Amino acid sequence: MKDVDVLMVGVGGQGVILASDAMSEIGMNSGYDVKKTDSLGMAQRGGSVVSHVRWGKHVFSPMVKRGEADFLIGFEQLEAARWAQYLKPGGVVIVADVVVIPISIIGSKVTYPSWKDIEGILNQYTDKIYLIPAPRIAQEVGNPRAINMVILGFLSEFLELEQGAWTENIRRKLPAKFLESSLRAFSRGVEEAKAMRLAKGVVK
């Protein structure tokens, strides 16, 4: 099994921790050694959130080294750009089409970078950039908060594990009320990845 280093980044309240927890448990249940660690500043809401997830035969440091992440998963565009330097050359970036304006720039002259700017930053590290309409998909399955499930589904398409390993964990983790829509969000994420990779000419 191939070692996998993932950095999941976003804003407090977006479900980054739930997604990185799920990914870690899935790795462990599939036979990997796993370490995962989060950095969340002081804010309950609205601050930057970073989760390091490492799957390997034997993982020592819980933190992904800069320049060595196989995957950078941005739950928010600006955060994806902020952590771009963690990507290994040619690594995969998956970014949800979500913009959360930092309160510090509201009413100031600083502007939020355009997707073109952000793509330009990411492009210095890799050309494997996927901007996915996760909020729209989550809306369509009737669970606007399931953006993290769309992202997990999308990511799963890039990894070796069976689909069942992911959905089984989601089944155990989520309350019945959100389960059905979350699973739909996950499989829509899988389909989206298949379609986008096909369009890019990537063969799994």
Added chain:
Amino acid sequence: MKQLLSGNEAMALGAYHAGVVAAAAYPGTPSTEILENLARFDGIYVEWSTNEKVALEVAMGAAYGGVRALASMKHVGLNVAADPFFAASTTGIMGGLVVISCDDPGEHSSQGEQDNRHLAKFAKVPMLEPTDSQEAYDLMDWAFKISEEFDTPVLFRSTTRISHCKTVVDVTRGRKADLKPPAFIRSPAKYVMVPSNARPRRNAMEDRIVKLRTYVESFPMNEMILQDRKLGIVTSGVAYQHAREVFKNASFLKLVTTYPLPVNLIRQFATKVERIVVVEELDPYLEEELRCLGIPVIGKEFIPIIGEFTPEIVEQGAIKVGLLPAPSKPSHKLATPAPQLPMRRPQLCAGCPHVGTEYVLRKLCFKDSKVPGPIKEDEIIVTSDIGCYTLGVYPPLGALDTCACMGASIGQAIGLEKAKVPNKVVAVLGDSTFMHSGITGLVDAVYNQANITVIILDNGTTAMTGHQGHPGTGVSAKGEKATMVKLEKLVEGLGVKDVHELNAFDLKAIESTLKHCLNTKEPSVIISRAPCPLSVRATATPYKVNADDCTSCNNCLDLGCPAISISDDKAVIDASTCQGCSICAQVCPQEAIVKAG
């Protein structure tokens, strides 16, 4: 059974399986989840104590009663609990007593950085440090055994990256079955520390350390890993993991008993490798001990004394002094340097009840003066302490002058007033920190007739650490109903005559009451009260901006509310974020902000 556990979860499970009967804590990042996890188990007593000193005294009492007990806290919490910590070292215990200190290198969520390993040596208490969750779980069993065998409290030291990192744990035990029943044995010579009793106990403490020095030499979890003998790395805690990651082939001595140290084991390791390097976060604690043994080492020459380690920090330091070869090529060819991206500062939430009070403080106390800079005579000093409201130091609120430690705002205000600084002084603190260590400060203000105004920002919870109970909440650590200590009655009982309770969303009332209090000649207390929107979901109607009435004065932006932004020069309110607190409507001079729907 394999489980993915954080260090804090593993410590809690390890303590539960080791048969802990009583556990006490005051919440503090990164230690909070230890007690939260212990509270989920049946058959043990857990409490949120009023502060860390009380928590340790509660655990100490339980241990005197013959059962296994635990107190957990963040690094600065052990400063508060230092008195009983040293005292417990002097008296020893009956049941095992484990004190967990979670240090916060890099100050992720702390007012300062400190290396609590020094406190083990200082208090002559044995110390254990895990390097991952598996060790946190396994080591906890040893901690209680050592405590009982050597009649001493044990310091169990973690750091943020141990406490808040999830690793795979093979859970091999269940809860210890043969728990000793609680029983107190009268022994004044051991427990009553009058000088004539304390002196013989000093001898017992030194004898204990001598025995522990022998004991740790064969402690099974200290580990020597012999690979390439050119470089030998002595390390502990999470630094071990980073070092293994970076120095792939070197030899290692991983130490989990970091006070007292296994001196002979270290000497033995030194004879097996050509060169010794110490990799440790924060102070050169191990490094100095090795130097005292006459072992030539390098440590802080190449690795920072400040901040949290990452694998890169260890790697870059090693490359700098030639311990590792420089990379042949940089990992990335950067066309242009990354542009400056806007930061996300921590912020108060939409609907936060602290915002209104801090907005008024800004307006009345800071006026338009330049900060930093000398204060004008008609301005007012605002001392503060630690809680979500400390975020009010950031713009746009910028409403605070101090934050040192919990409860300190009241004492500082008294000192400023007694020093005859020409300005009036307002002290701000939270409901939880008032219970923690504000009460004694307020009694001092009453006794010494300090003309200060104290504002207790009462959001009915310990919010910043994730909504734990405290005496004012009427809810126990297990989530059960508890006796509620009423703030206003407590304050009146302390002797304060001028006491006001206000709705934290009523700006006019806050302003007029504060003006009144500033003009009295006695200590006064304002309790500014409304629930934290993250613990009590708001049901109020959100607000909206009538764009036609908005004159783009940007007054509403001075609140720093995450629900308010600007679009086409006009303020807009995000209905899904807005909690309907109404403060923005109160500060809008055009009355352009109204209830939506």
